Amino acid sequence: MDFSRYLERRWDDLLEQAVQHAAVVALSVLLATAIGVLVGVLTWRSARASGAAISVSAALLTIPSLALLALLIPLLGLGWAPTVVALVVYSLLPIIRNTVAGLRGVDPAILESARGMGLTGRQTMWRIQLPLAWPIILTGVRVSTQMLFAIATIAAYVAGPGLGNEILSGLAGLGSANALNKAVAGTAGVVLLALAFDLAFVGLRRVTTPRGLRV
Amino acid sequence: MAVETLGGAFGAATRKGRGHSFATPAVLAATLVLLYLWVSTxxxxxxEARVLSAAFIRDAALTHLTVTAVSASLVVVIAIPLGVLLTRPFARRLAPWVMAAANAGQAAPALGVLVLLSILFGIGTRIAVVTLVLHATLPVLRNTIAGIQQVDTALLEAGRGMGMSRGQILRRLELPLAVPVVMAGLRTTIVICVGIATVATFINAGGLGDIIVAGIKLQRTSILVTGGVLTAVIALALDWLAGLAEKYVRPHGI
Amino acid sequence: MSDIKLVDVTKQYEGQPQPAVDAVSLDIAAGELVVFVGPSGCGKTTTMKMINRLIEPTSGQILLGGADVMSIEPNELRRHIGYVIQQIGLFPHMTISENIQLVPGLLGWNRDRSRRRADELLDLVGLDPAAYRDRYPRQLSGGQQQRVGVARALAADPPVMLMDEPFGATDPITRERLQKEFLRLQAELRKTIVFVTHDFDEAVKLGDRIAVLKERSRVAQYDTPARILAAPADDYVASFAGSATAIKRLALIPAVRLPGEPLDERDGLPVLERGGSARDALDLMVRRGTSRVAVGDRTVDFAMICALLEDEHGR
Structure with missing residues (x-):
């Protein structure tokens, strides 16, 4: 069967897998953003604390994904749960690192005048520091997202959702007529999804960056 | 693109000086001892006894390390000369195109490429190595180019002013000054290789992935944990070693 | 109106052999502009920052309109003290108007009132509200940004302002213009202002009084510019005041205040511009090679200026 006919026949299944792939990545990135920004906000002042947070998240990123998934199975079983946890763990480093860098990058003169004007620490964080650091934080989130699309394919091996299933079923059917079609569809699907999200990030960045930082 | 990330990610960790302390190997060794004690009780x-035998584990680990070492060496042999070439005046205009192509290739998930290649060319260790090299070349290539480009042009002019030839400038100025950046890329490459080598078990290429896959198929926690911990420990240990190397090959004064 | 009283204020940093600020006492009258002047590192900024508790004193007392600043919640205190720094520190993600409205917002003013206030202040510092309120800090020149910095500090109409070398980073021409405008503004507003600078000439130009500080922020002399120039308390103050102090003193005296004789139009004397100082009059004489110039409907001559320097001890 040629590729176009394969696509036509399996379109609904592929679409569902793609949606699930995007969903599990989006969910994980959202969770990781909440956690990572919080960690960054709590640690940025102390070089030691933020250094520790960055080192730990870098070490976690070093662990091969199949190994981390294996270690999560006894705790969380198969499927979405270990997938989301692993993806969150992998996306922490860019988000924490960029949050810390973004918060540190705010001009000390701006912090001094905020303090001198009588803003509390929390007001300064919410109204001044986070908006100014946001473009950098968002870049970290974008980098994490791109990484997760690839890693999420491997989660299919532990019954995780998404296009990895298409790729693995191609491998399982090695030698069969549709093996190549499946592998190509799964791989290309992931690439296209990642590309679409990357474009979405360009738009998101434009929409959420304070205007004063763009002029 | 996943790797672009990794490059940046590990770059920061590198500058933070991770790998200088001996806490990392101590923790890793302690983890292995704990694992051993836990399994032996x-x-x-x-x-379980078959998969967790010394011989099986040793073979898996050796294969894993071999595949990683061979791939990383091939990356060095391919990416560094290519990077140098792309920074020479006659090829400089090509560099952005090559980088764009490499970036695009990187966007493909490693698992997908692995499966595609094995469907097209057959399964086994050789195809695994090809996938690893394809995927892990970018960090070293990019960092070689960046490392050479970041060398202060005033230095190069000083070199020319002193009468150094192009080759001498490359060997005595550009390359030594690019070493730290190239090494950071190599460290990323090694980590990527260890990771993809784990998945290579899917195409019968062996390695520590065999243990993990056995654990999943047999639903044995002892095997899962052993495979997971061993793989993680090897990845972290190689990253630590690469960090150490990064520190020692750095030219004095930088 | 608020006066400021510093009583034996000391700041001792841990691990330092000597205090950064050592038992400083100063009275700053309400509505006066007092300049702290001294070499860098003498503790003048530290002293100023203890007034709004950006730095907490180790001992001593600071009274603001009679109230001990240590008894006021620091953020509440700072919302009622204008604060201007050399780096300006405008918030780049907020418009000019939003920057000015921030403190009124914190104080619970409604949006309409703060918005009107922002327009009013832009007008006051010489920026057309219609043209500037919706711009962002990066779209403004350095001088314009510093004007917004001053407007922002004035937003909630604080009785007291602290200014840390506000014009230090601008080019000489802009600085001169900002100083002039600032003097005009202060003549109108009569705030109690503590102004820190290391530039003695700026201190002479702006201050009602000058506190010349030496190391550990100890007060070498606290007096009007004219008296400091005429009678420096010690060698330290004299060296800080620099050379040509007589000329600098003349700059403080408006030429119209010089004693003079009725002008005879037929003399054809060079005419001093309106608002010129005694120094400008002297300058005009030197340039034209005369010993007399016309000031308004009178003439002023060289001998009168010299006599004035003899007995002028203060304004």
Whole structure:
């Protein structure tokens, strides 16, 4: 069967897998953003604390994904749960690192005048520091997202959702007529999804960056 | 693109000086001892006993390390000369195109490429190595180019002013000054290689992934944990070693 | 109106052999502009920052309109003290108007009132509200940004302002213009202002009084610019005041205040511009090679200026 006919026949299944792939990545990135920004906000002042947070998240990123998934199975079983946890763990480093860098990058003169004007620490964080650091934080989130699309394919091996299933079923059917079609569809699907999200990030960045930082 | 991330990610960790302390190997060794103690207190059934035998684990680990080492070496042999070439005046205009192509290739998930290649060319270690090299070349290539480009042009002019030839400038100025950046890329490459080598078990290329896959198929926690911990420890240990190398090959004064 | 009283204020940093600020006492009258002047590192900024508790004193007392600043919640305190720094520190993600409205917002003013206030202040510092309120800090020149910095500090109409070398980073021409405008503004507003600078000439130009500080922020002399120039308390103050102090003193005296004789139009004397100082009059004489110039409907001559320097001890 040629590729176009394969696509036509399996379109609904592929679409569902793609949606699930995007969903599990989006969910994980959202969770990781909440956690990572919080960690960054709590640690940025102390070089030691933020250094520790960055080192730990870098070490976690070093662990091969199949190994981390294996270690999560006894705790969380198969499927979405270990997938989301692993993806969150992998996306922490860019988000924490960029949050810390973004918060540190705010001009000390701006912090001094905020303090001198009588803003509390929390007001300064919410109204001044986070908006100014946001473009950098968002870049970290974008980098994490791109990484997760690839890693999420491997989660299919532990019954995780998404296009990895298409790729693995191609491998399982090695030698069969549709093996190549499946592998190509799964791989290309992931690439296209990642590309679409990357474009979405360009738009998101434009929409959420304070205007004063763009002029 | 996943790797672009990794490059940046590990770059920061590198500058933070991770790998200088001996806490990392101590923790890793302690983890292995704990793992050993935990497994040895358990009653292993026949399947567990087979997978968790010293011989099986040693073979898996050796294969894993070999695949990683061969791939990383090939990356060095391919990416560094290519990077140098792309920074020479006659090829400089090509560099952005090559980088764009490499970036695009990187966007493809490693698992997908692995499966595609094995469907097209057959399964086994050789195809695994090809996938690893394809995927892990970018960090070293990019960092070689960046490392050479970041060398202060005033230095190069000083070199020319002193009468150094192009080759001498490359060997005595550009390359030594690019070493730290190239090494950071190599460290990323090694980590990527260890990771993809784990998945290579899917195409019968061996390695520590065999243990993990056995654990998943047999649903044995002891095997899962052993495979997961061993793989993680090897990845972290190689990253630590690469960090150490990064520190020692750096030219004095930088 | 608020006066400021510093009583034996000391700041001792841990691990330092000597205090950064050592038992400083100063009275700053309400509505006066007092300049702290001294070499860098003498503790003048530290002293100023203890007034709004950006730095907490180790001992001593600071009274603001009679109230001990240590008894006021620091953020509440700072919302009622204008604060201007050399780096300006405008918030780049907020418009000019939003920057000015921030403190009124914190104080619970409604949006309409703060918005009107922002327009009013832009007008006051010489920026057309219609043209500037919706711009962002990066779209403004350095001088314009510093004007917004001053407007922002004035937003909630604080009785007291602290200014840390506000014009230090601008080019000489802009600085001169900002100083002039600032003097005009202060003549109108009569705030109690503590102004820190290391530039003695700026201190002479702006201050009602000058506190010349030496190391550990100790007060070498606290007096009007004219008296400091005429009678420096010690060698330290004299060296800080620099050379040509007589000329600098003349700059403080408006030429119209010089004693003079009725002008005879037929003399054809060079005419001093309106608002010129005694120094400008002297300058005009030197340039034209005369010993007399016309000031308004009178003439002023060289001998009168010299006599004035003899007995002028303060304004």
């Amino acid at each position: 358990r009653q292993l059934d026949s399947m």
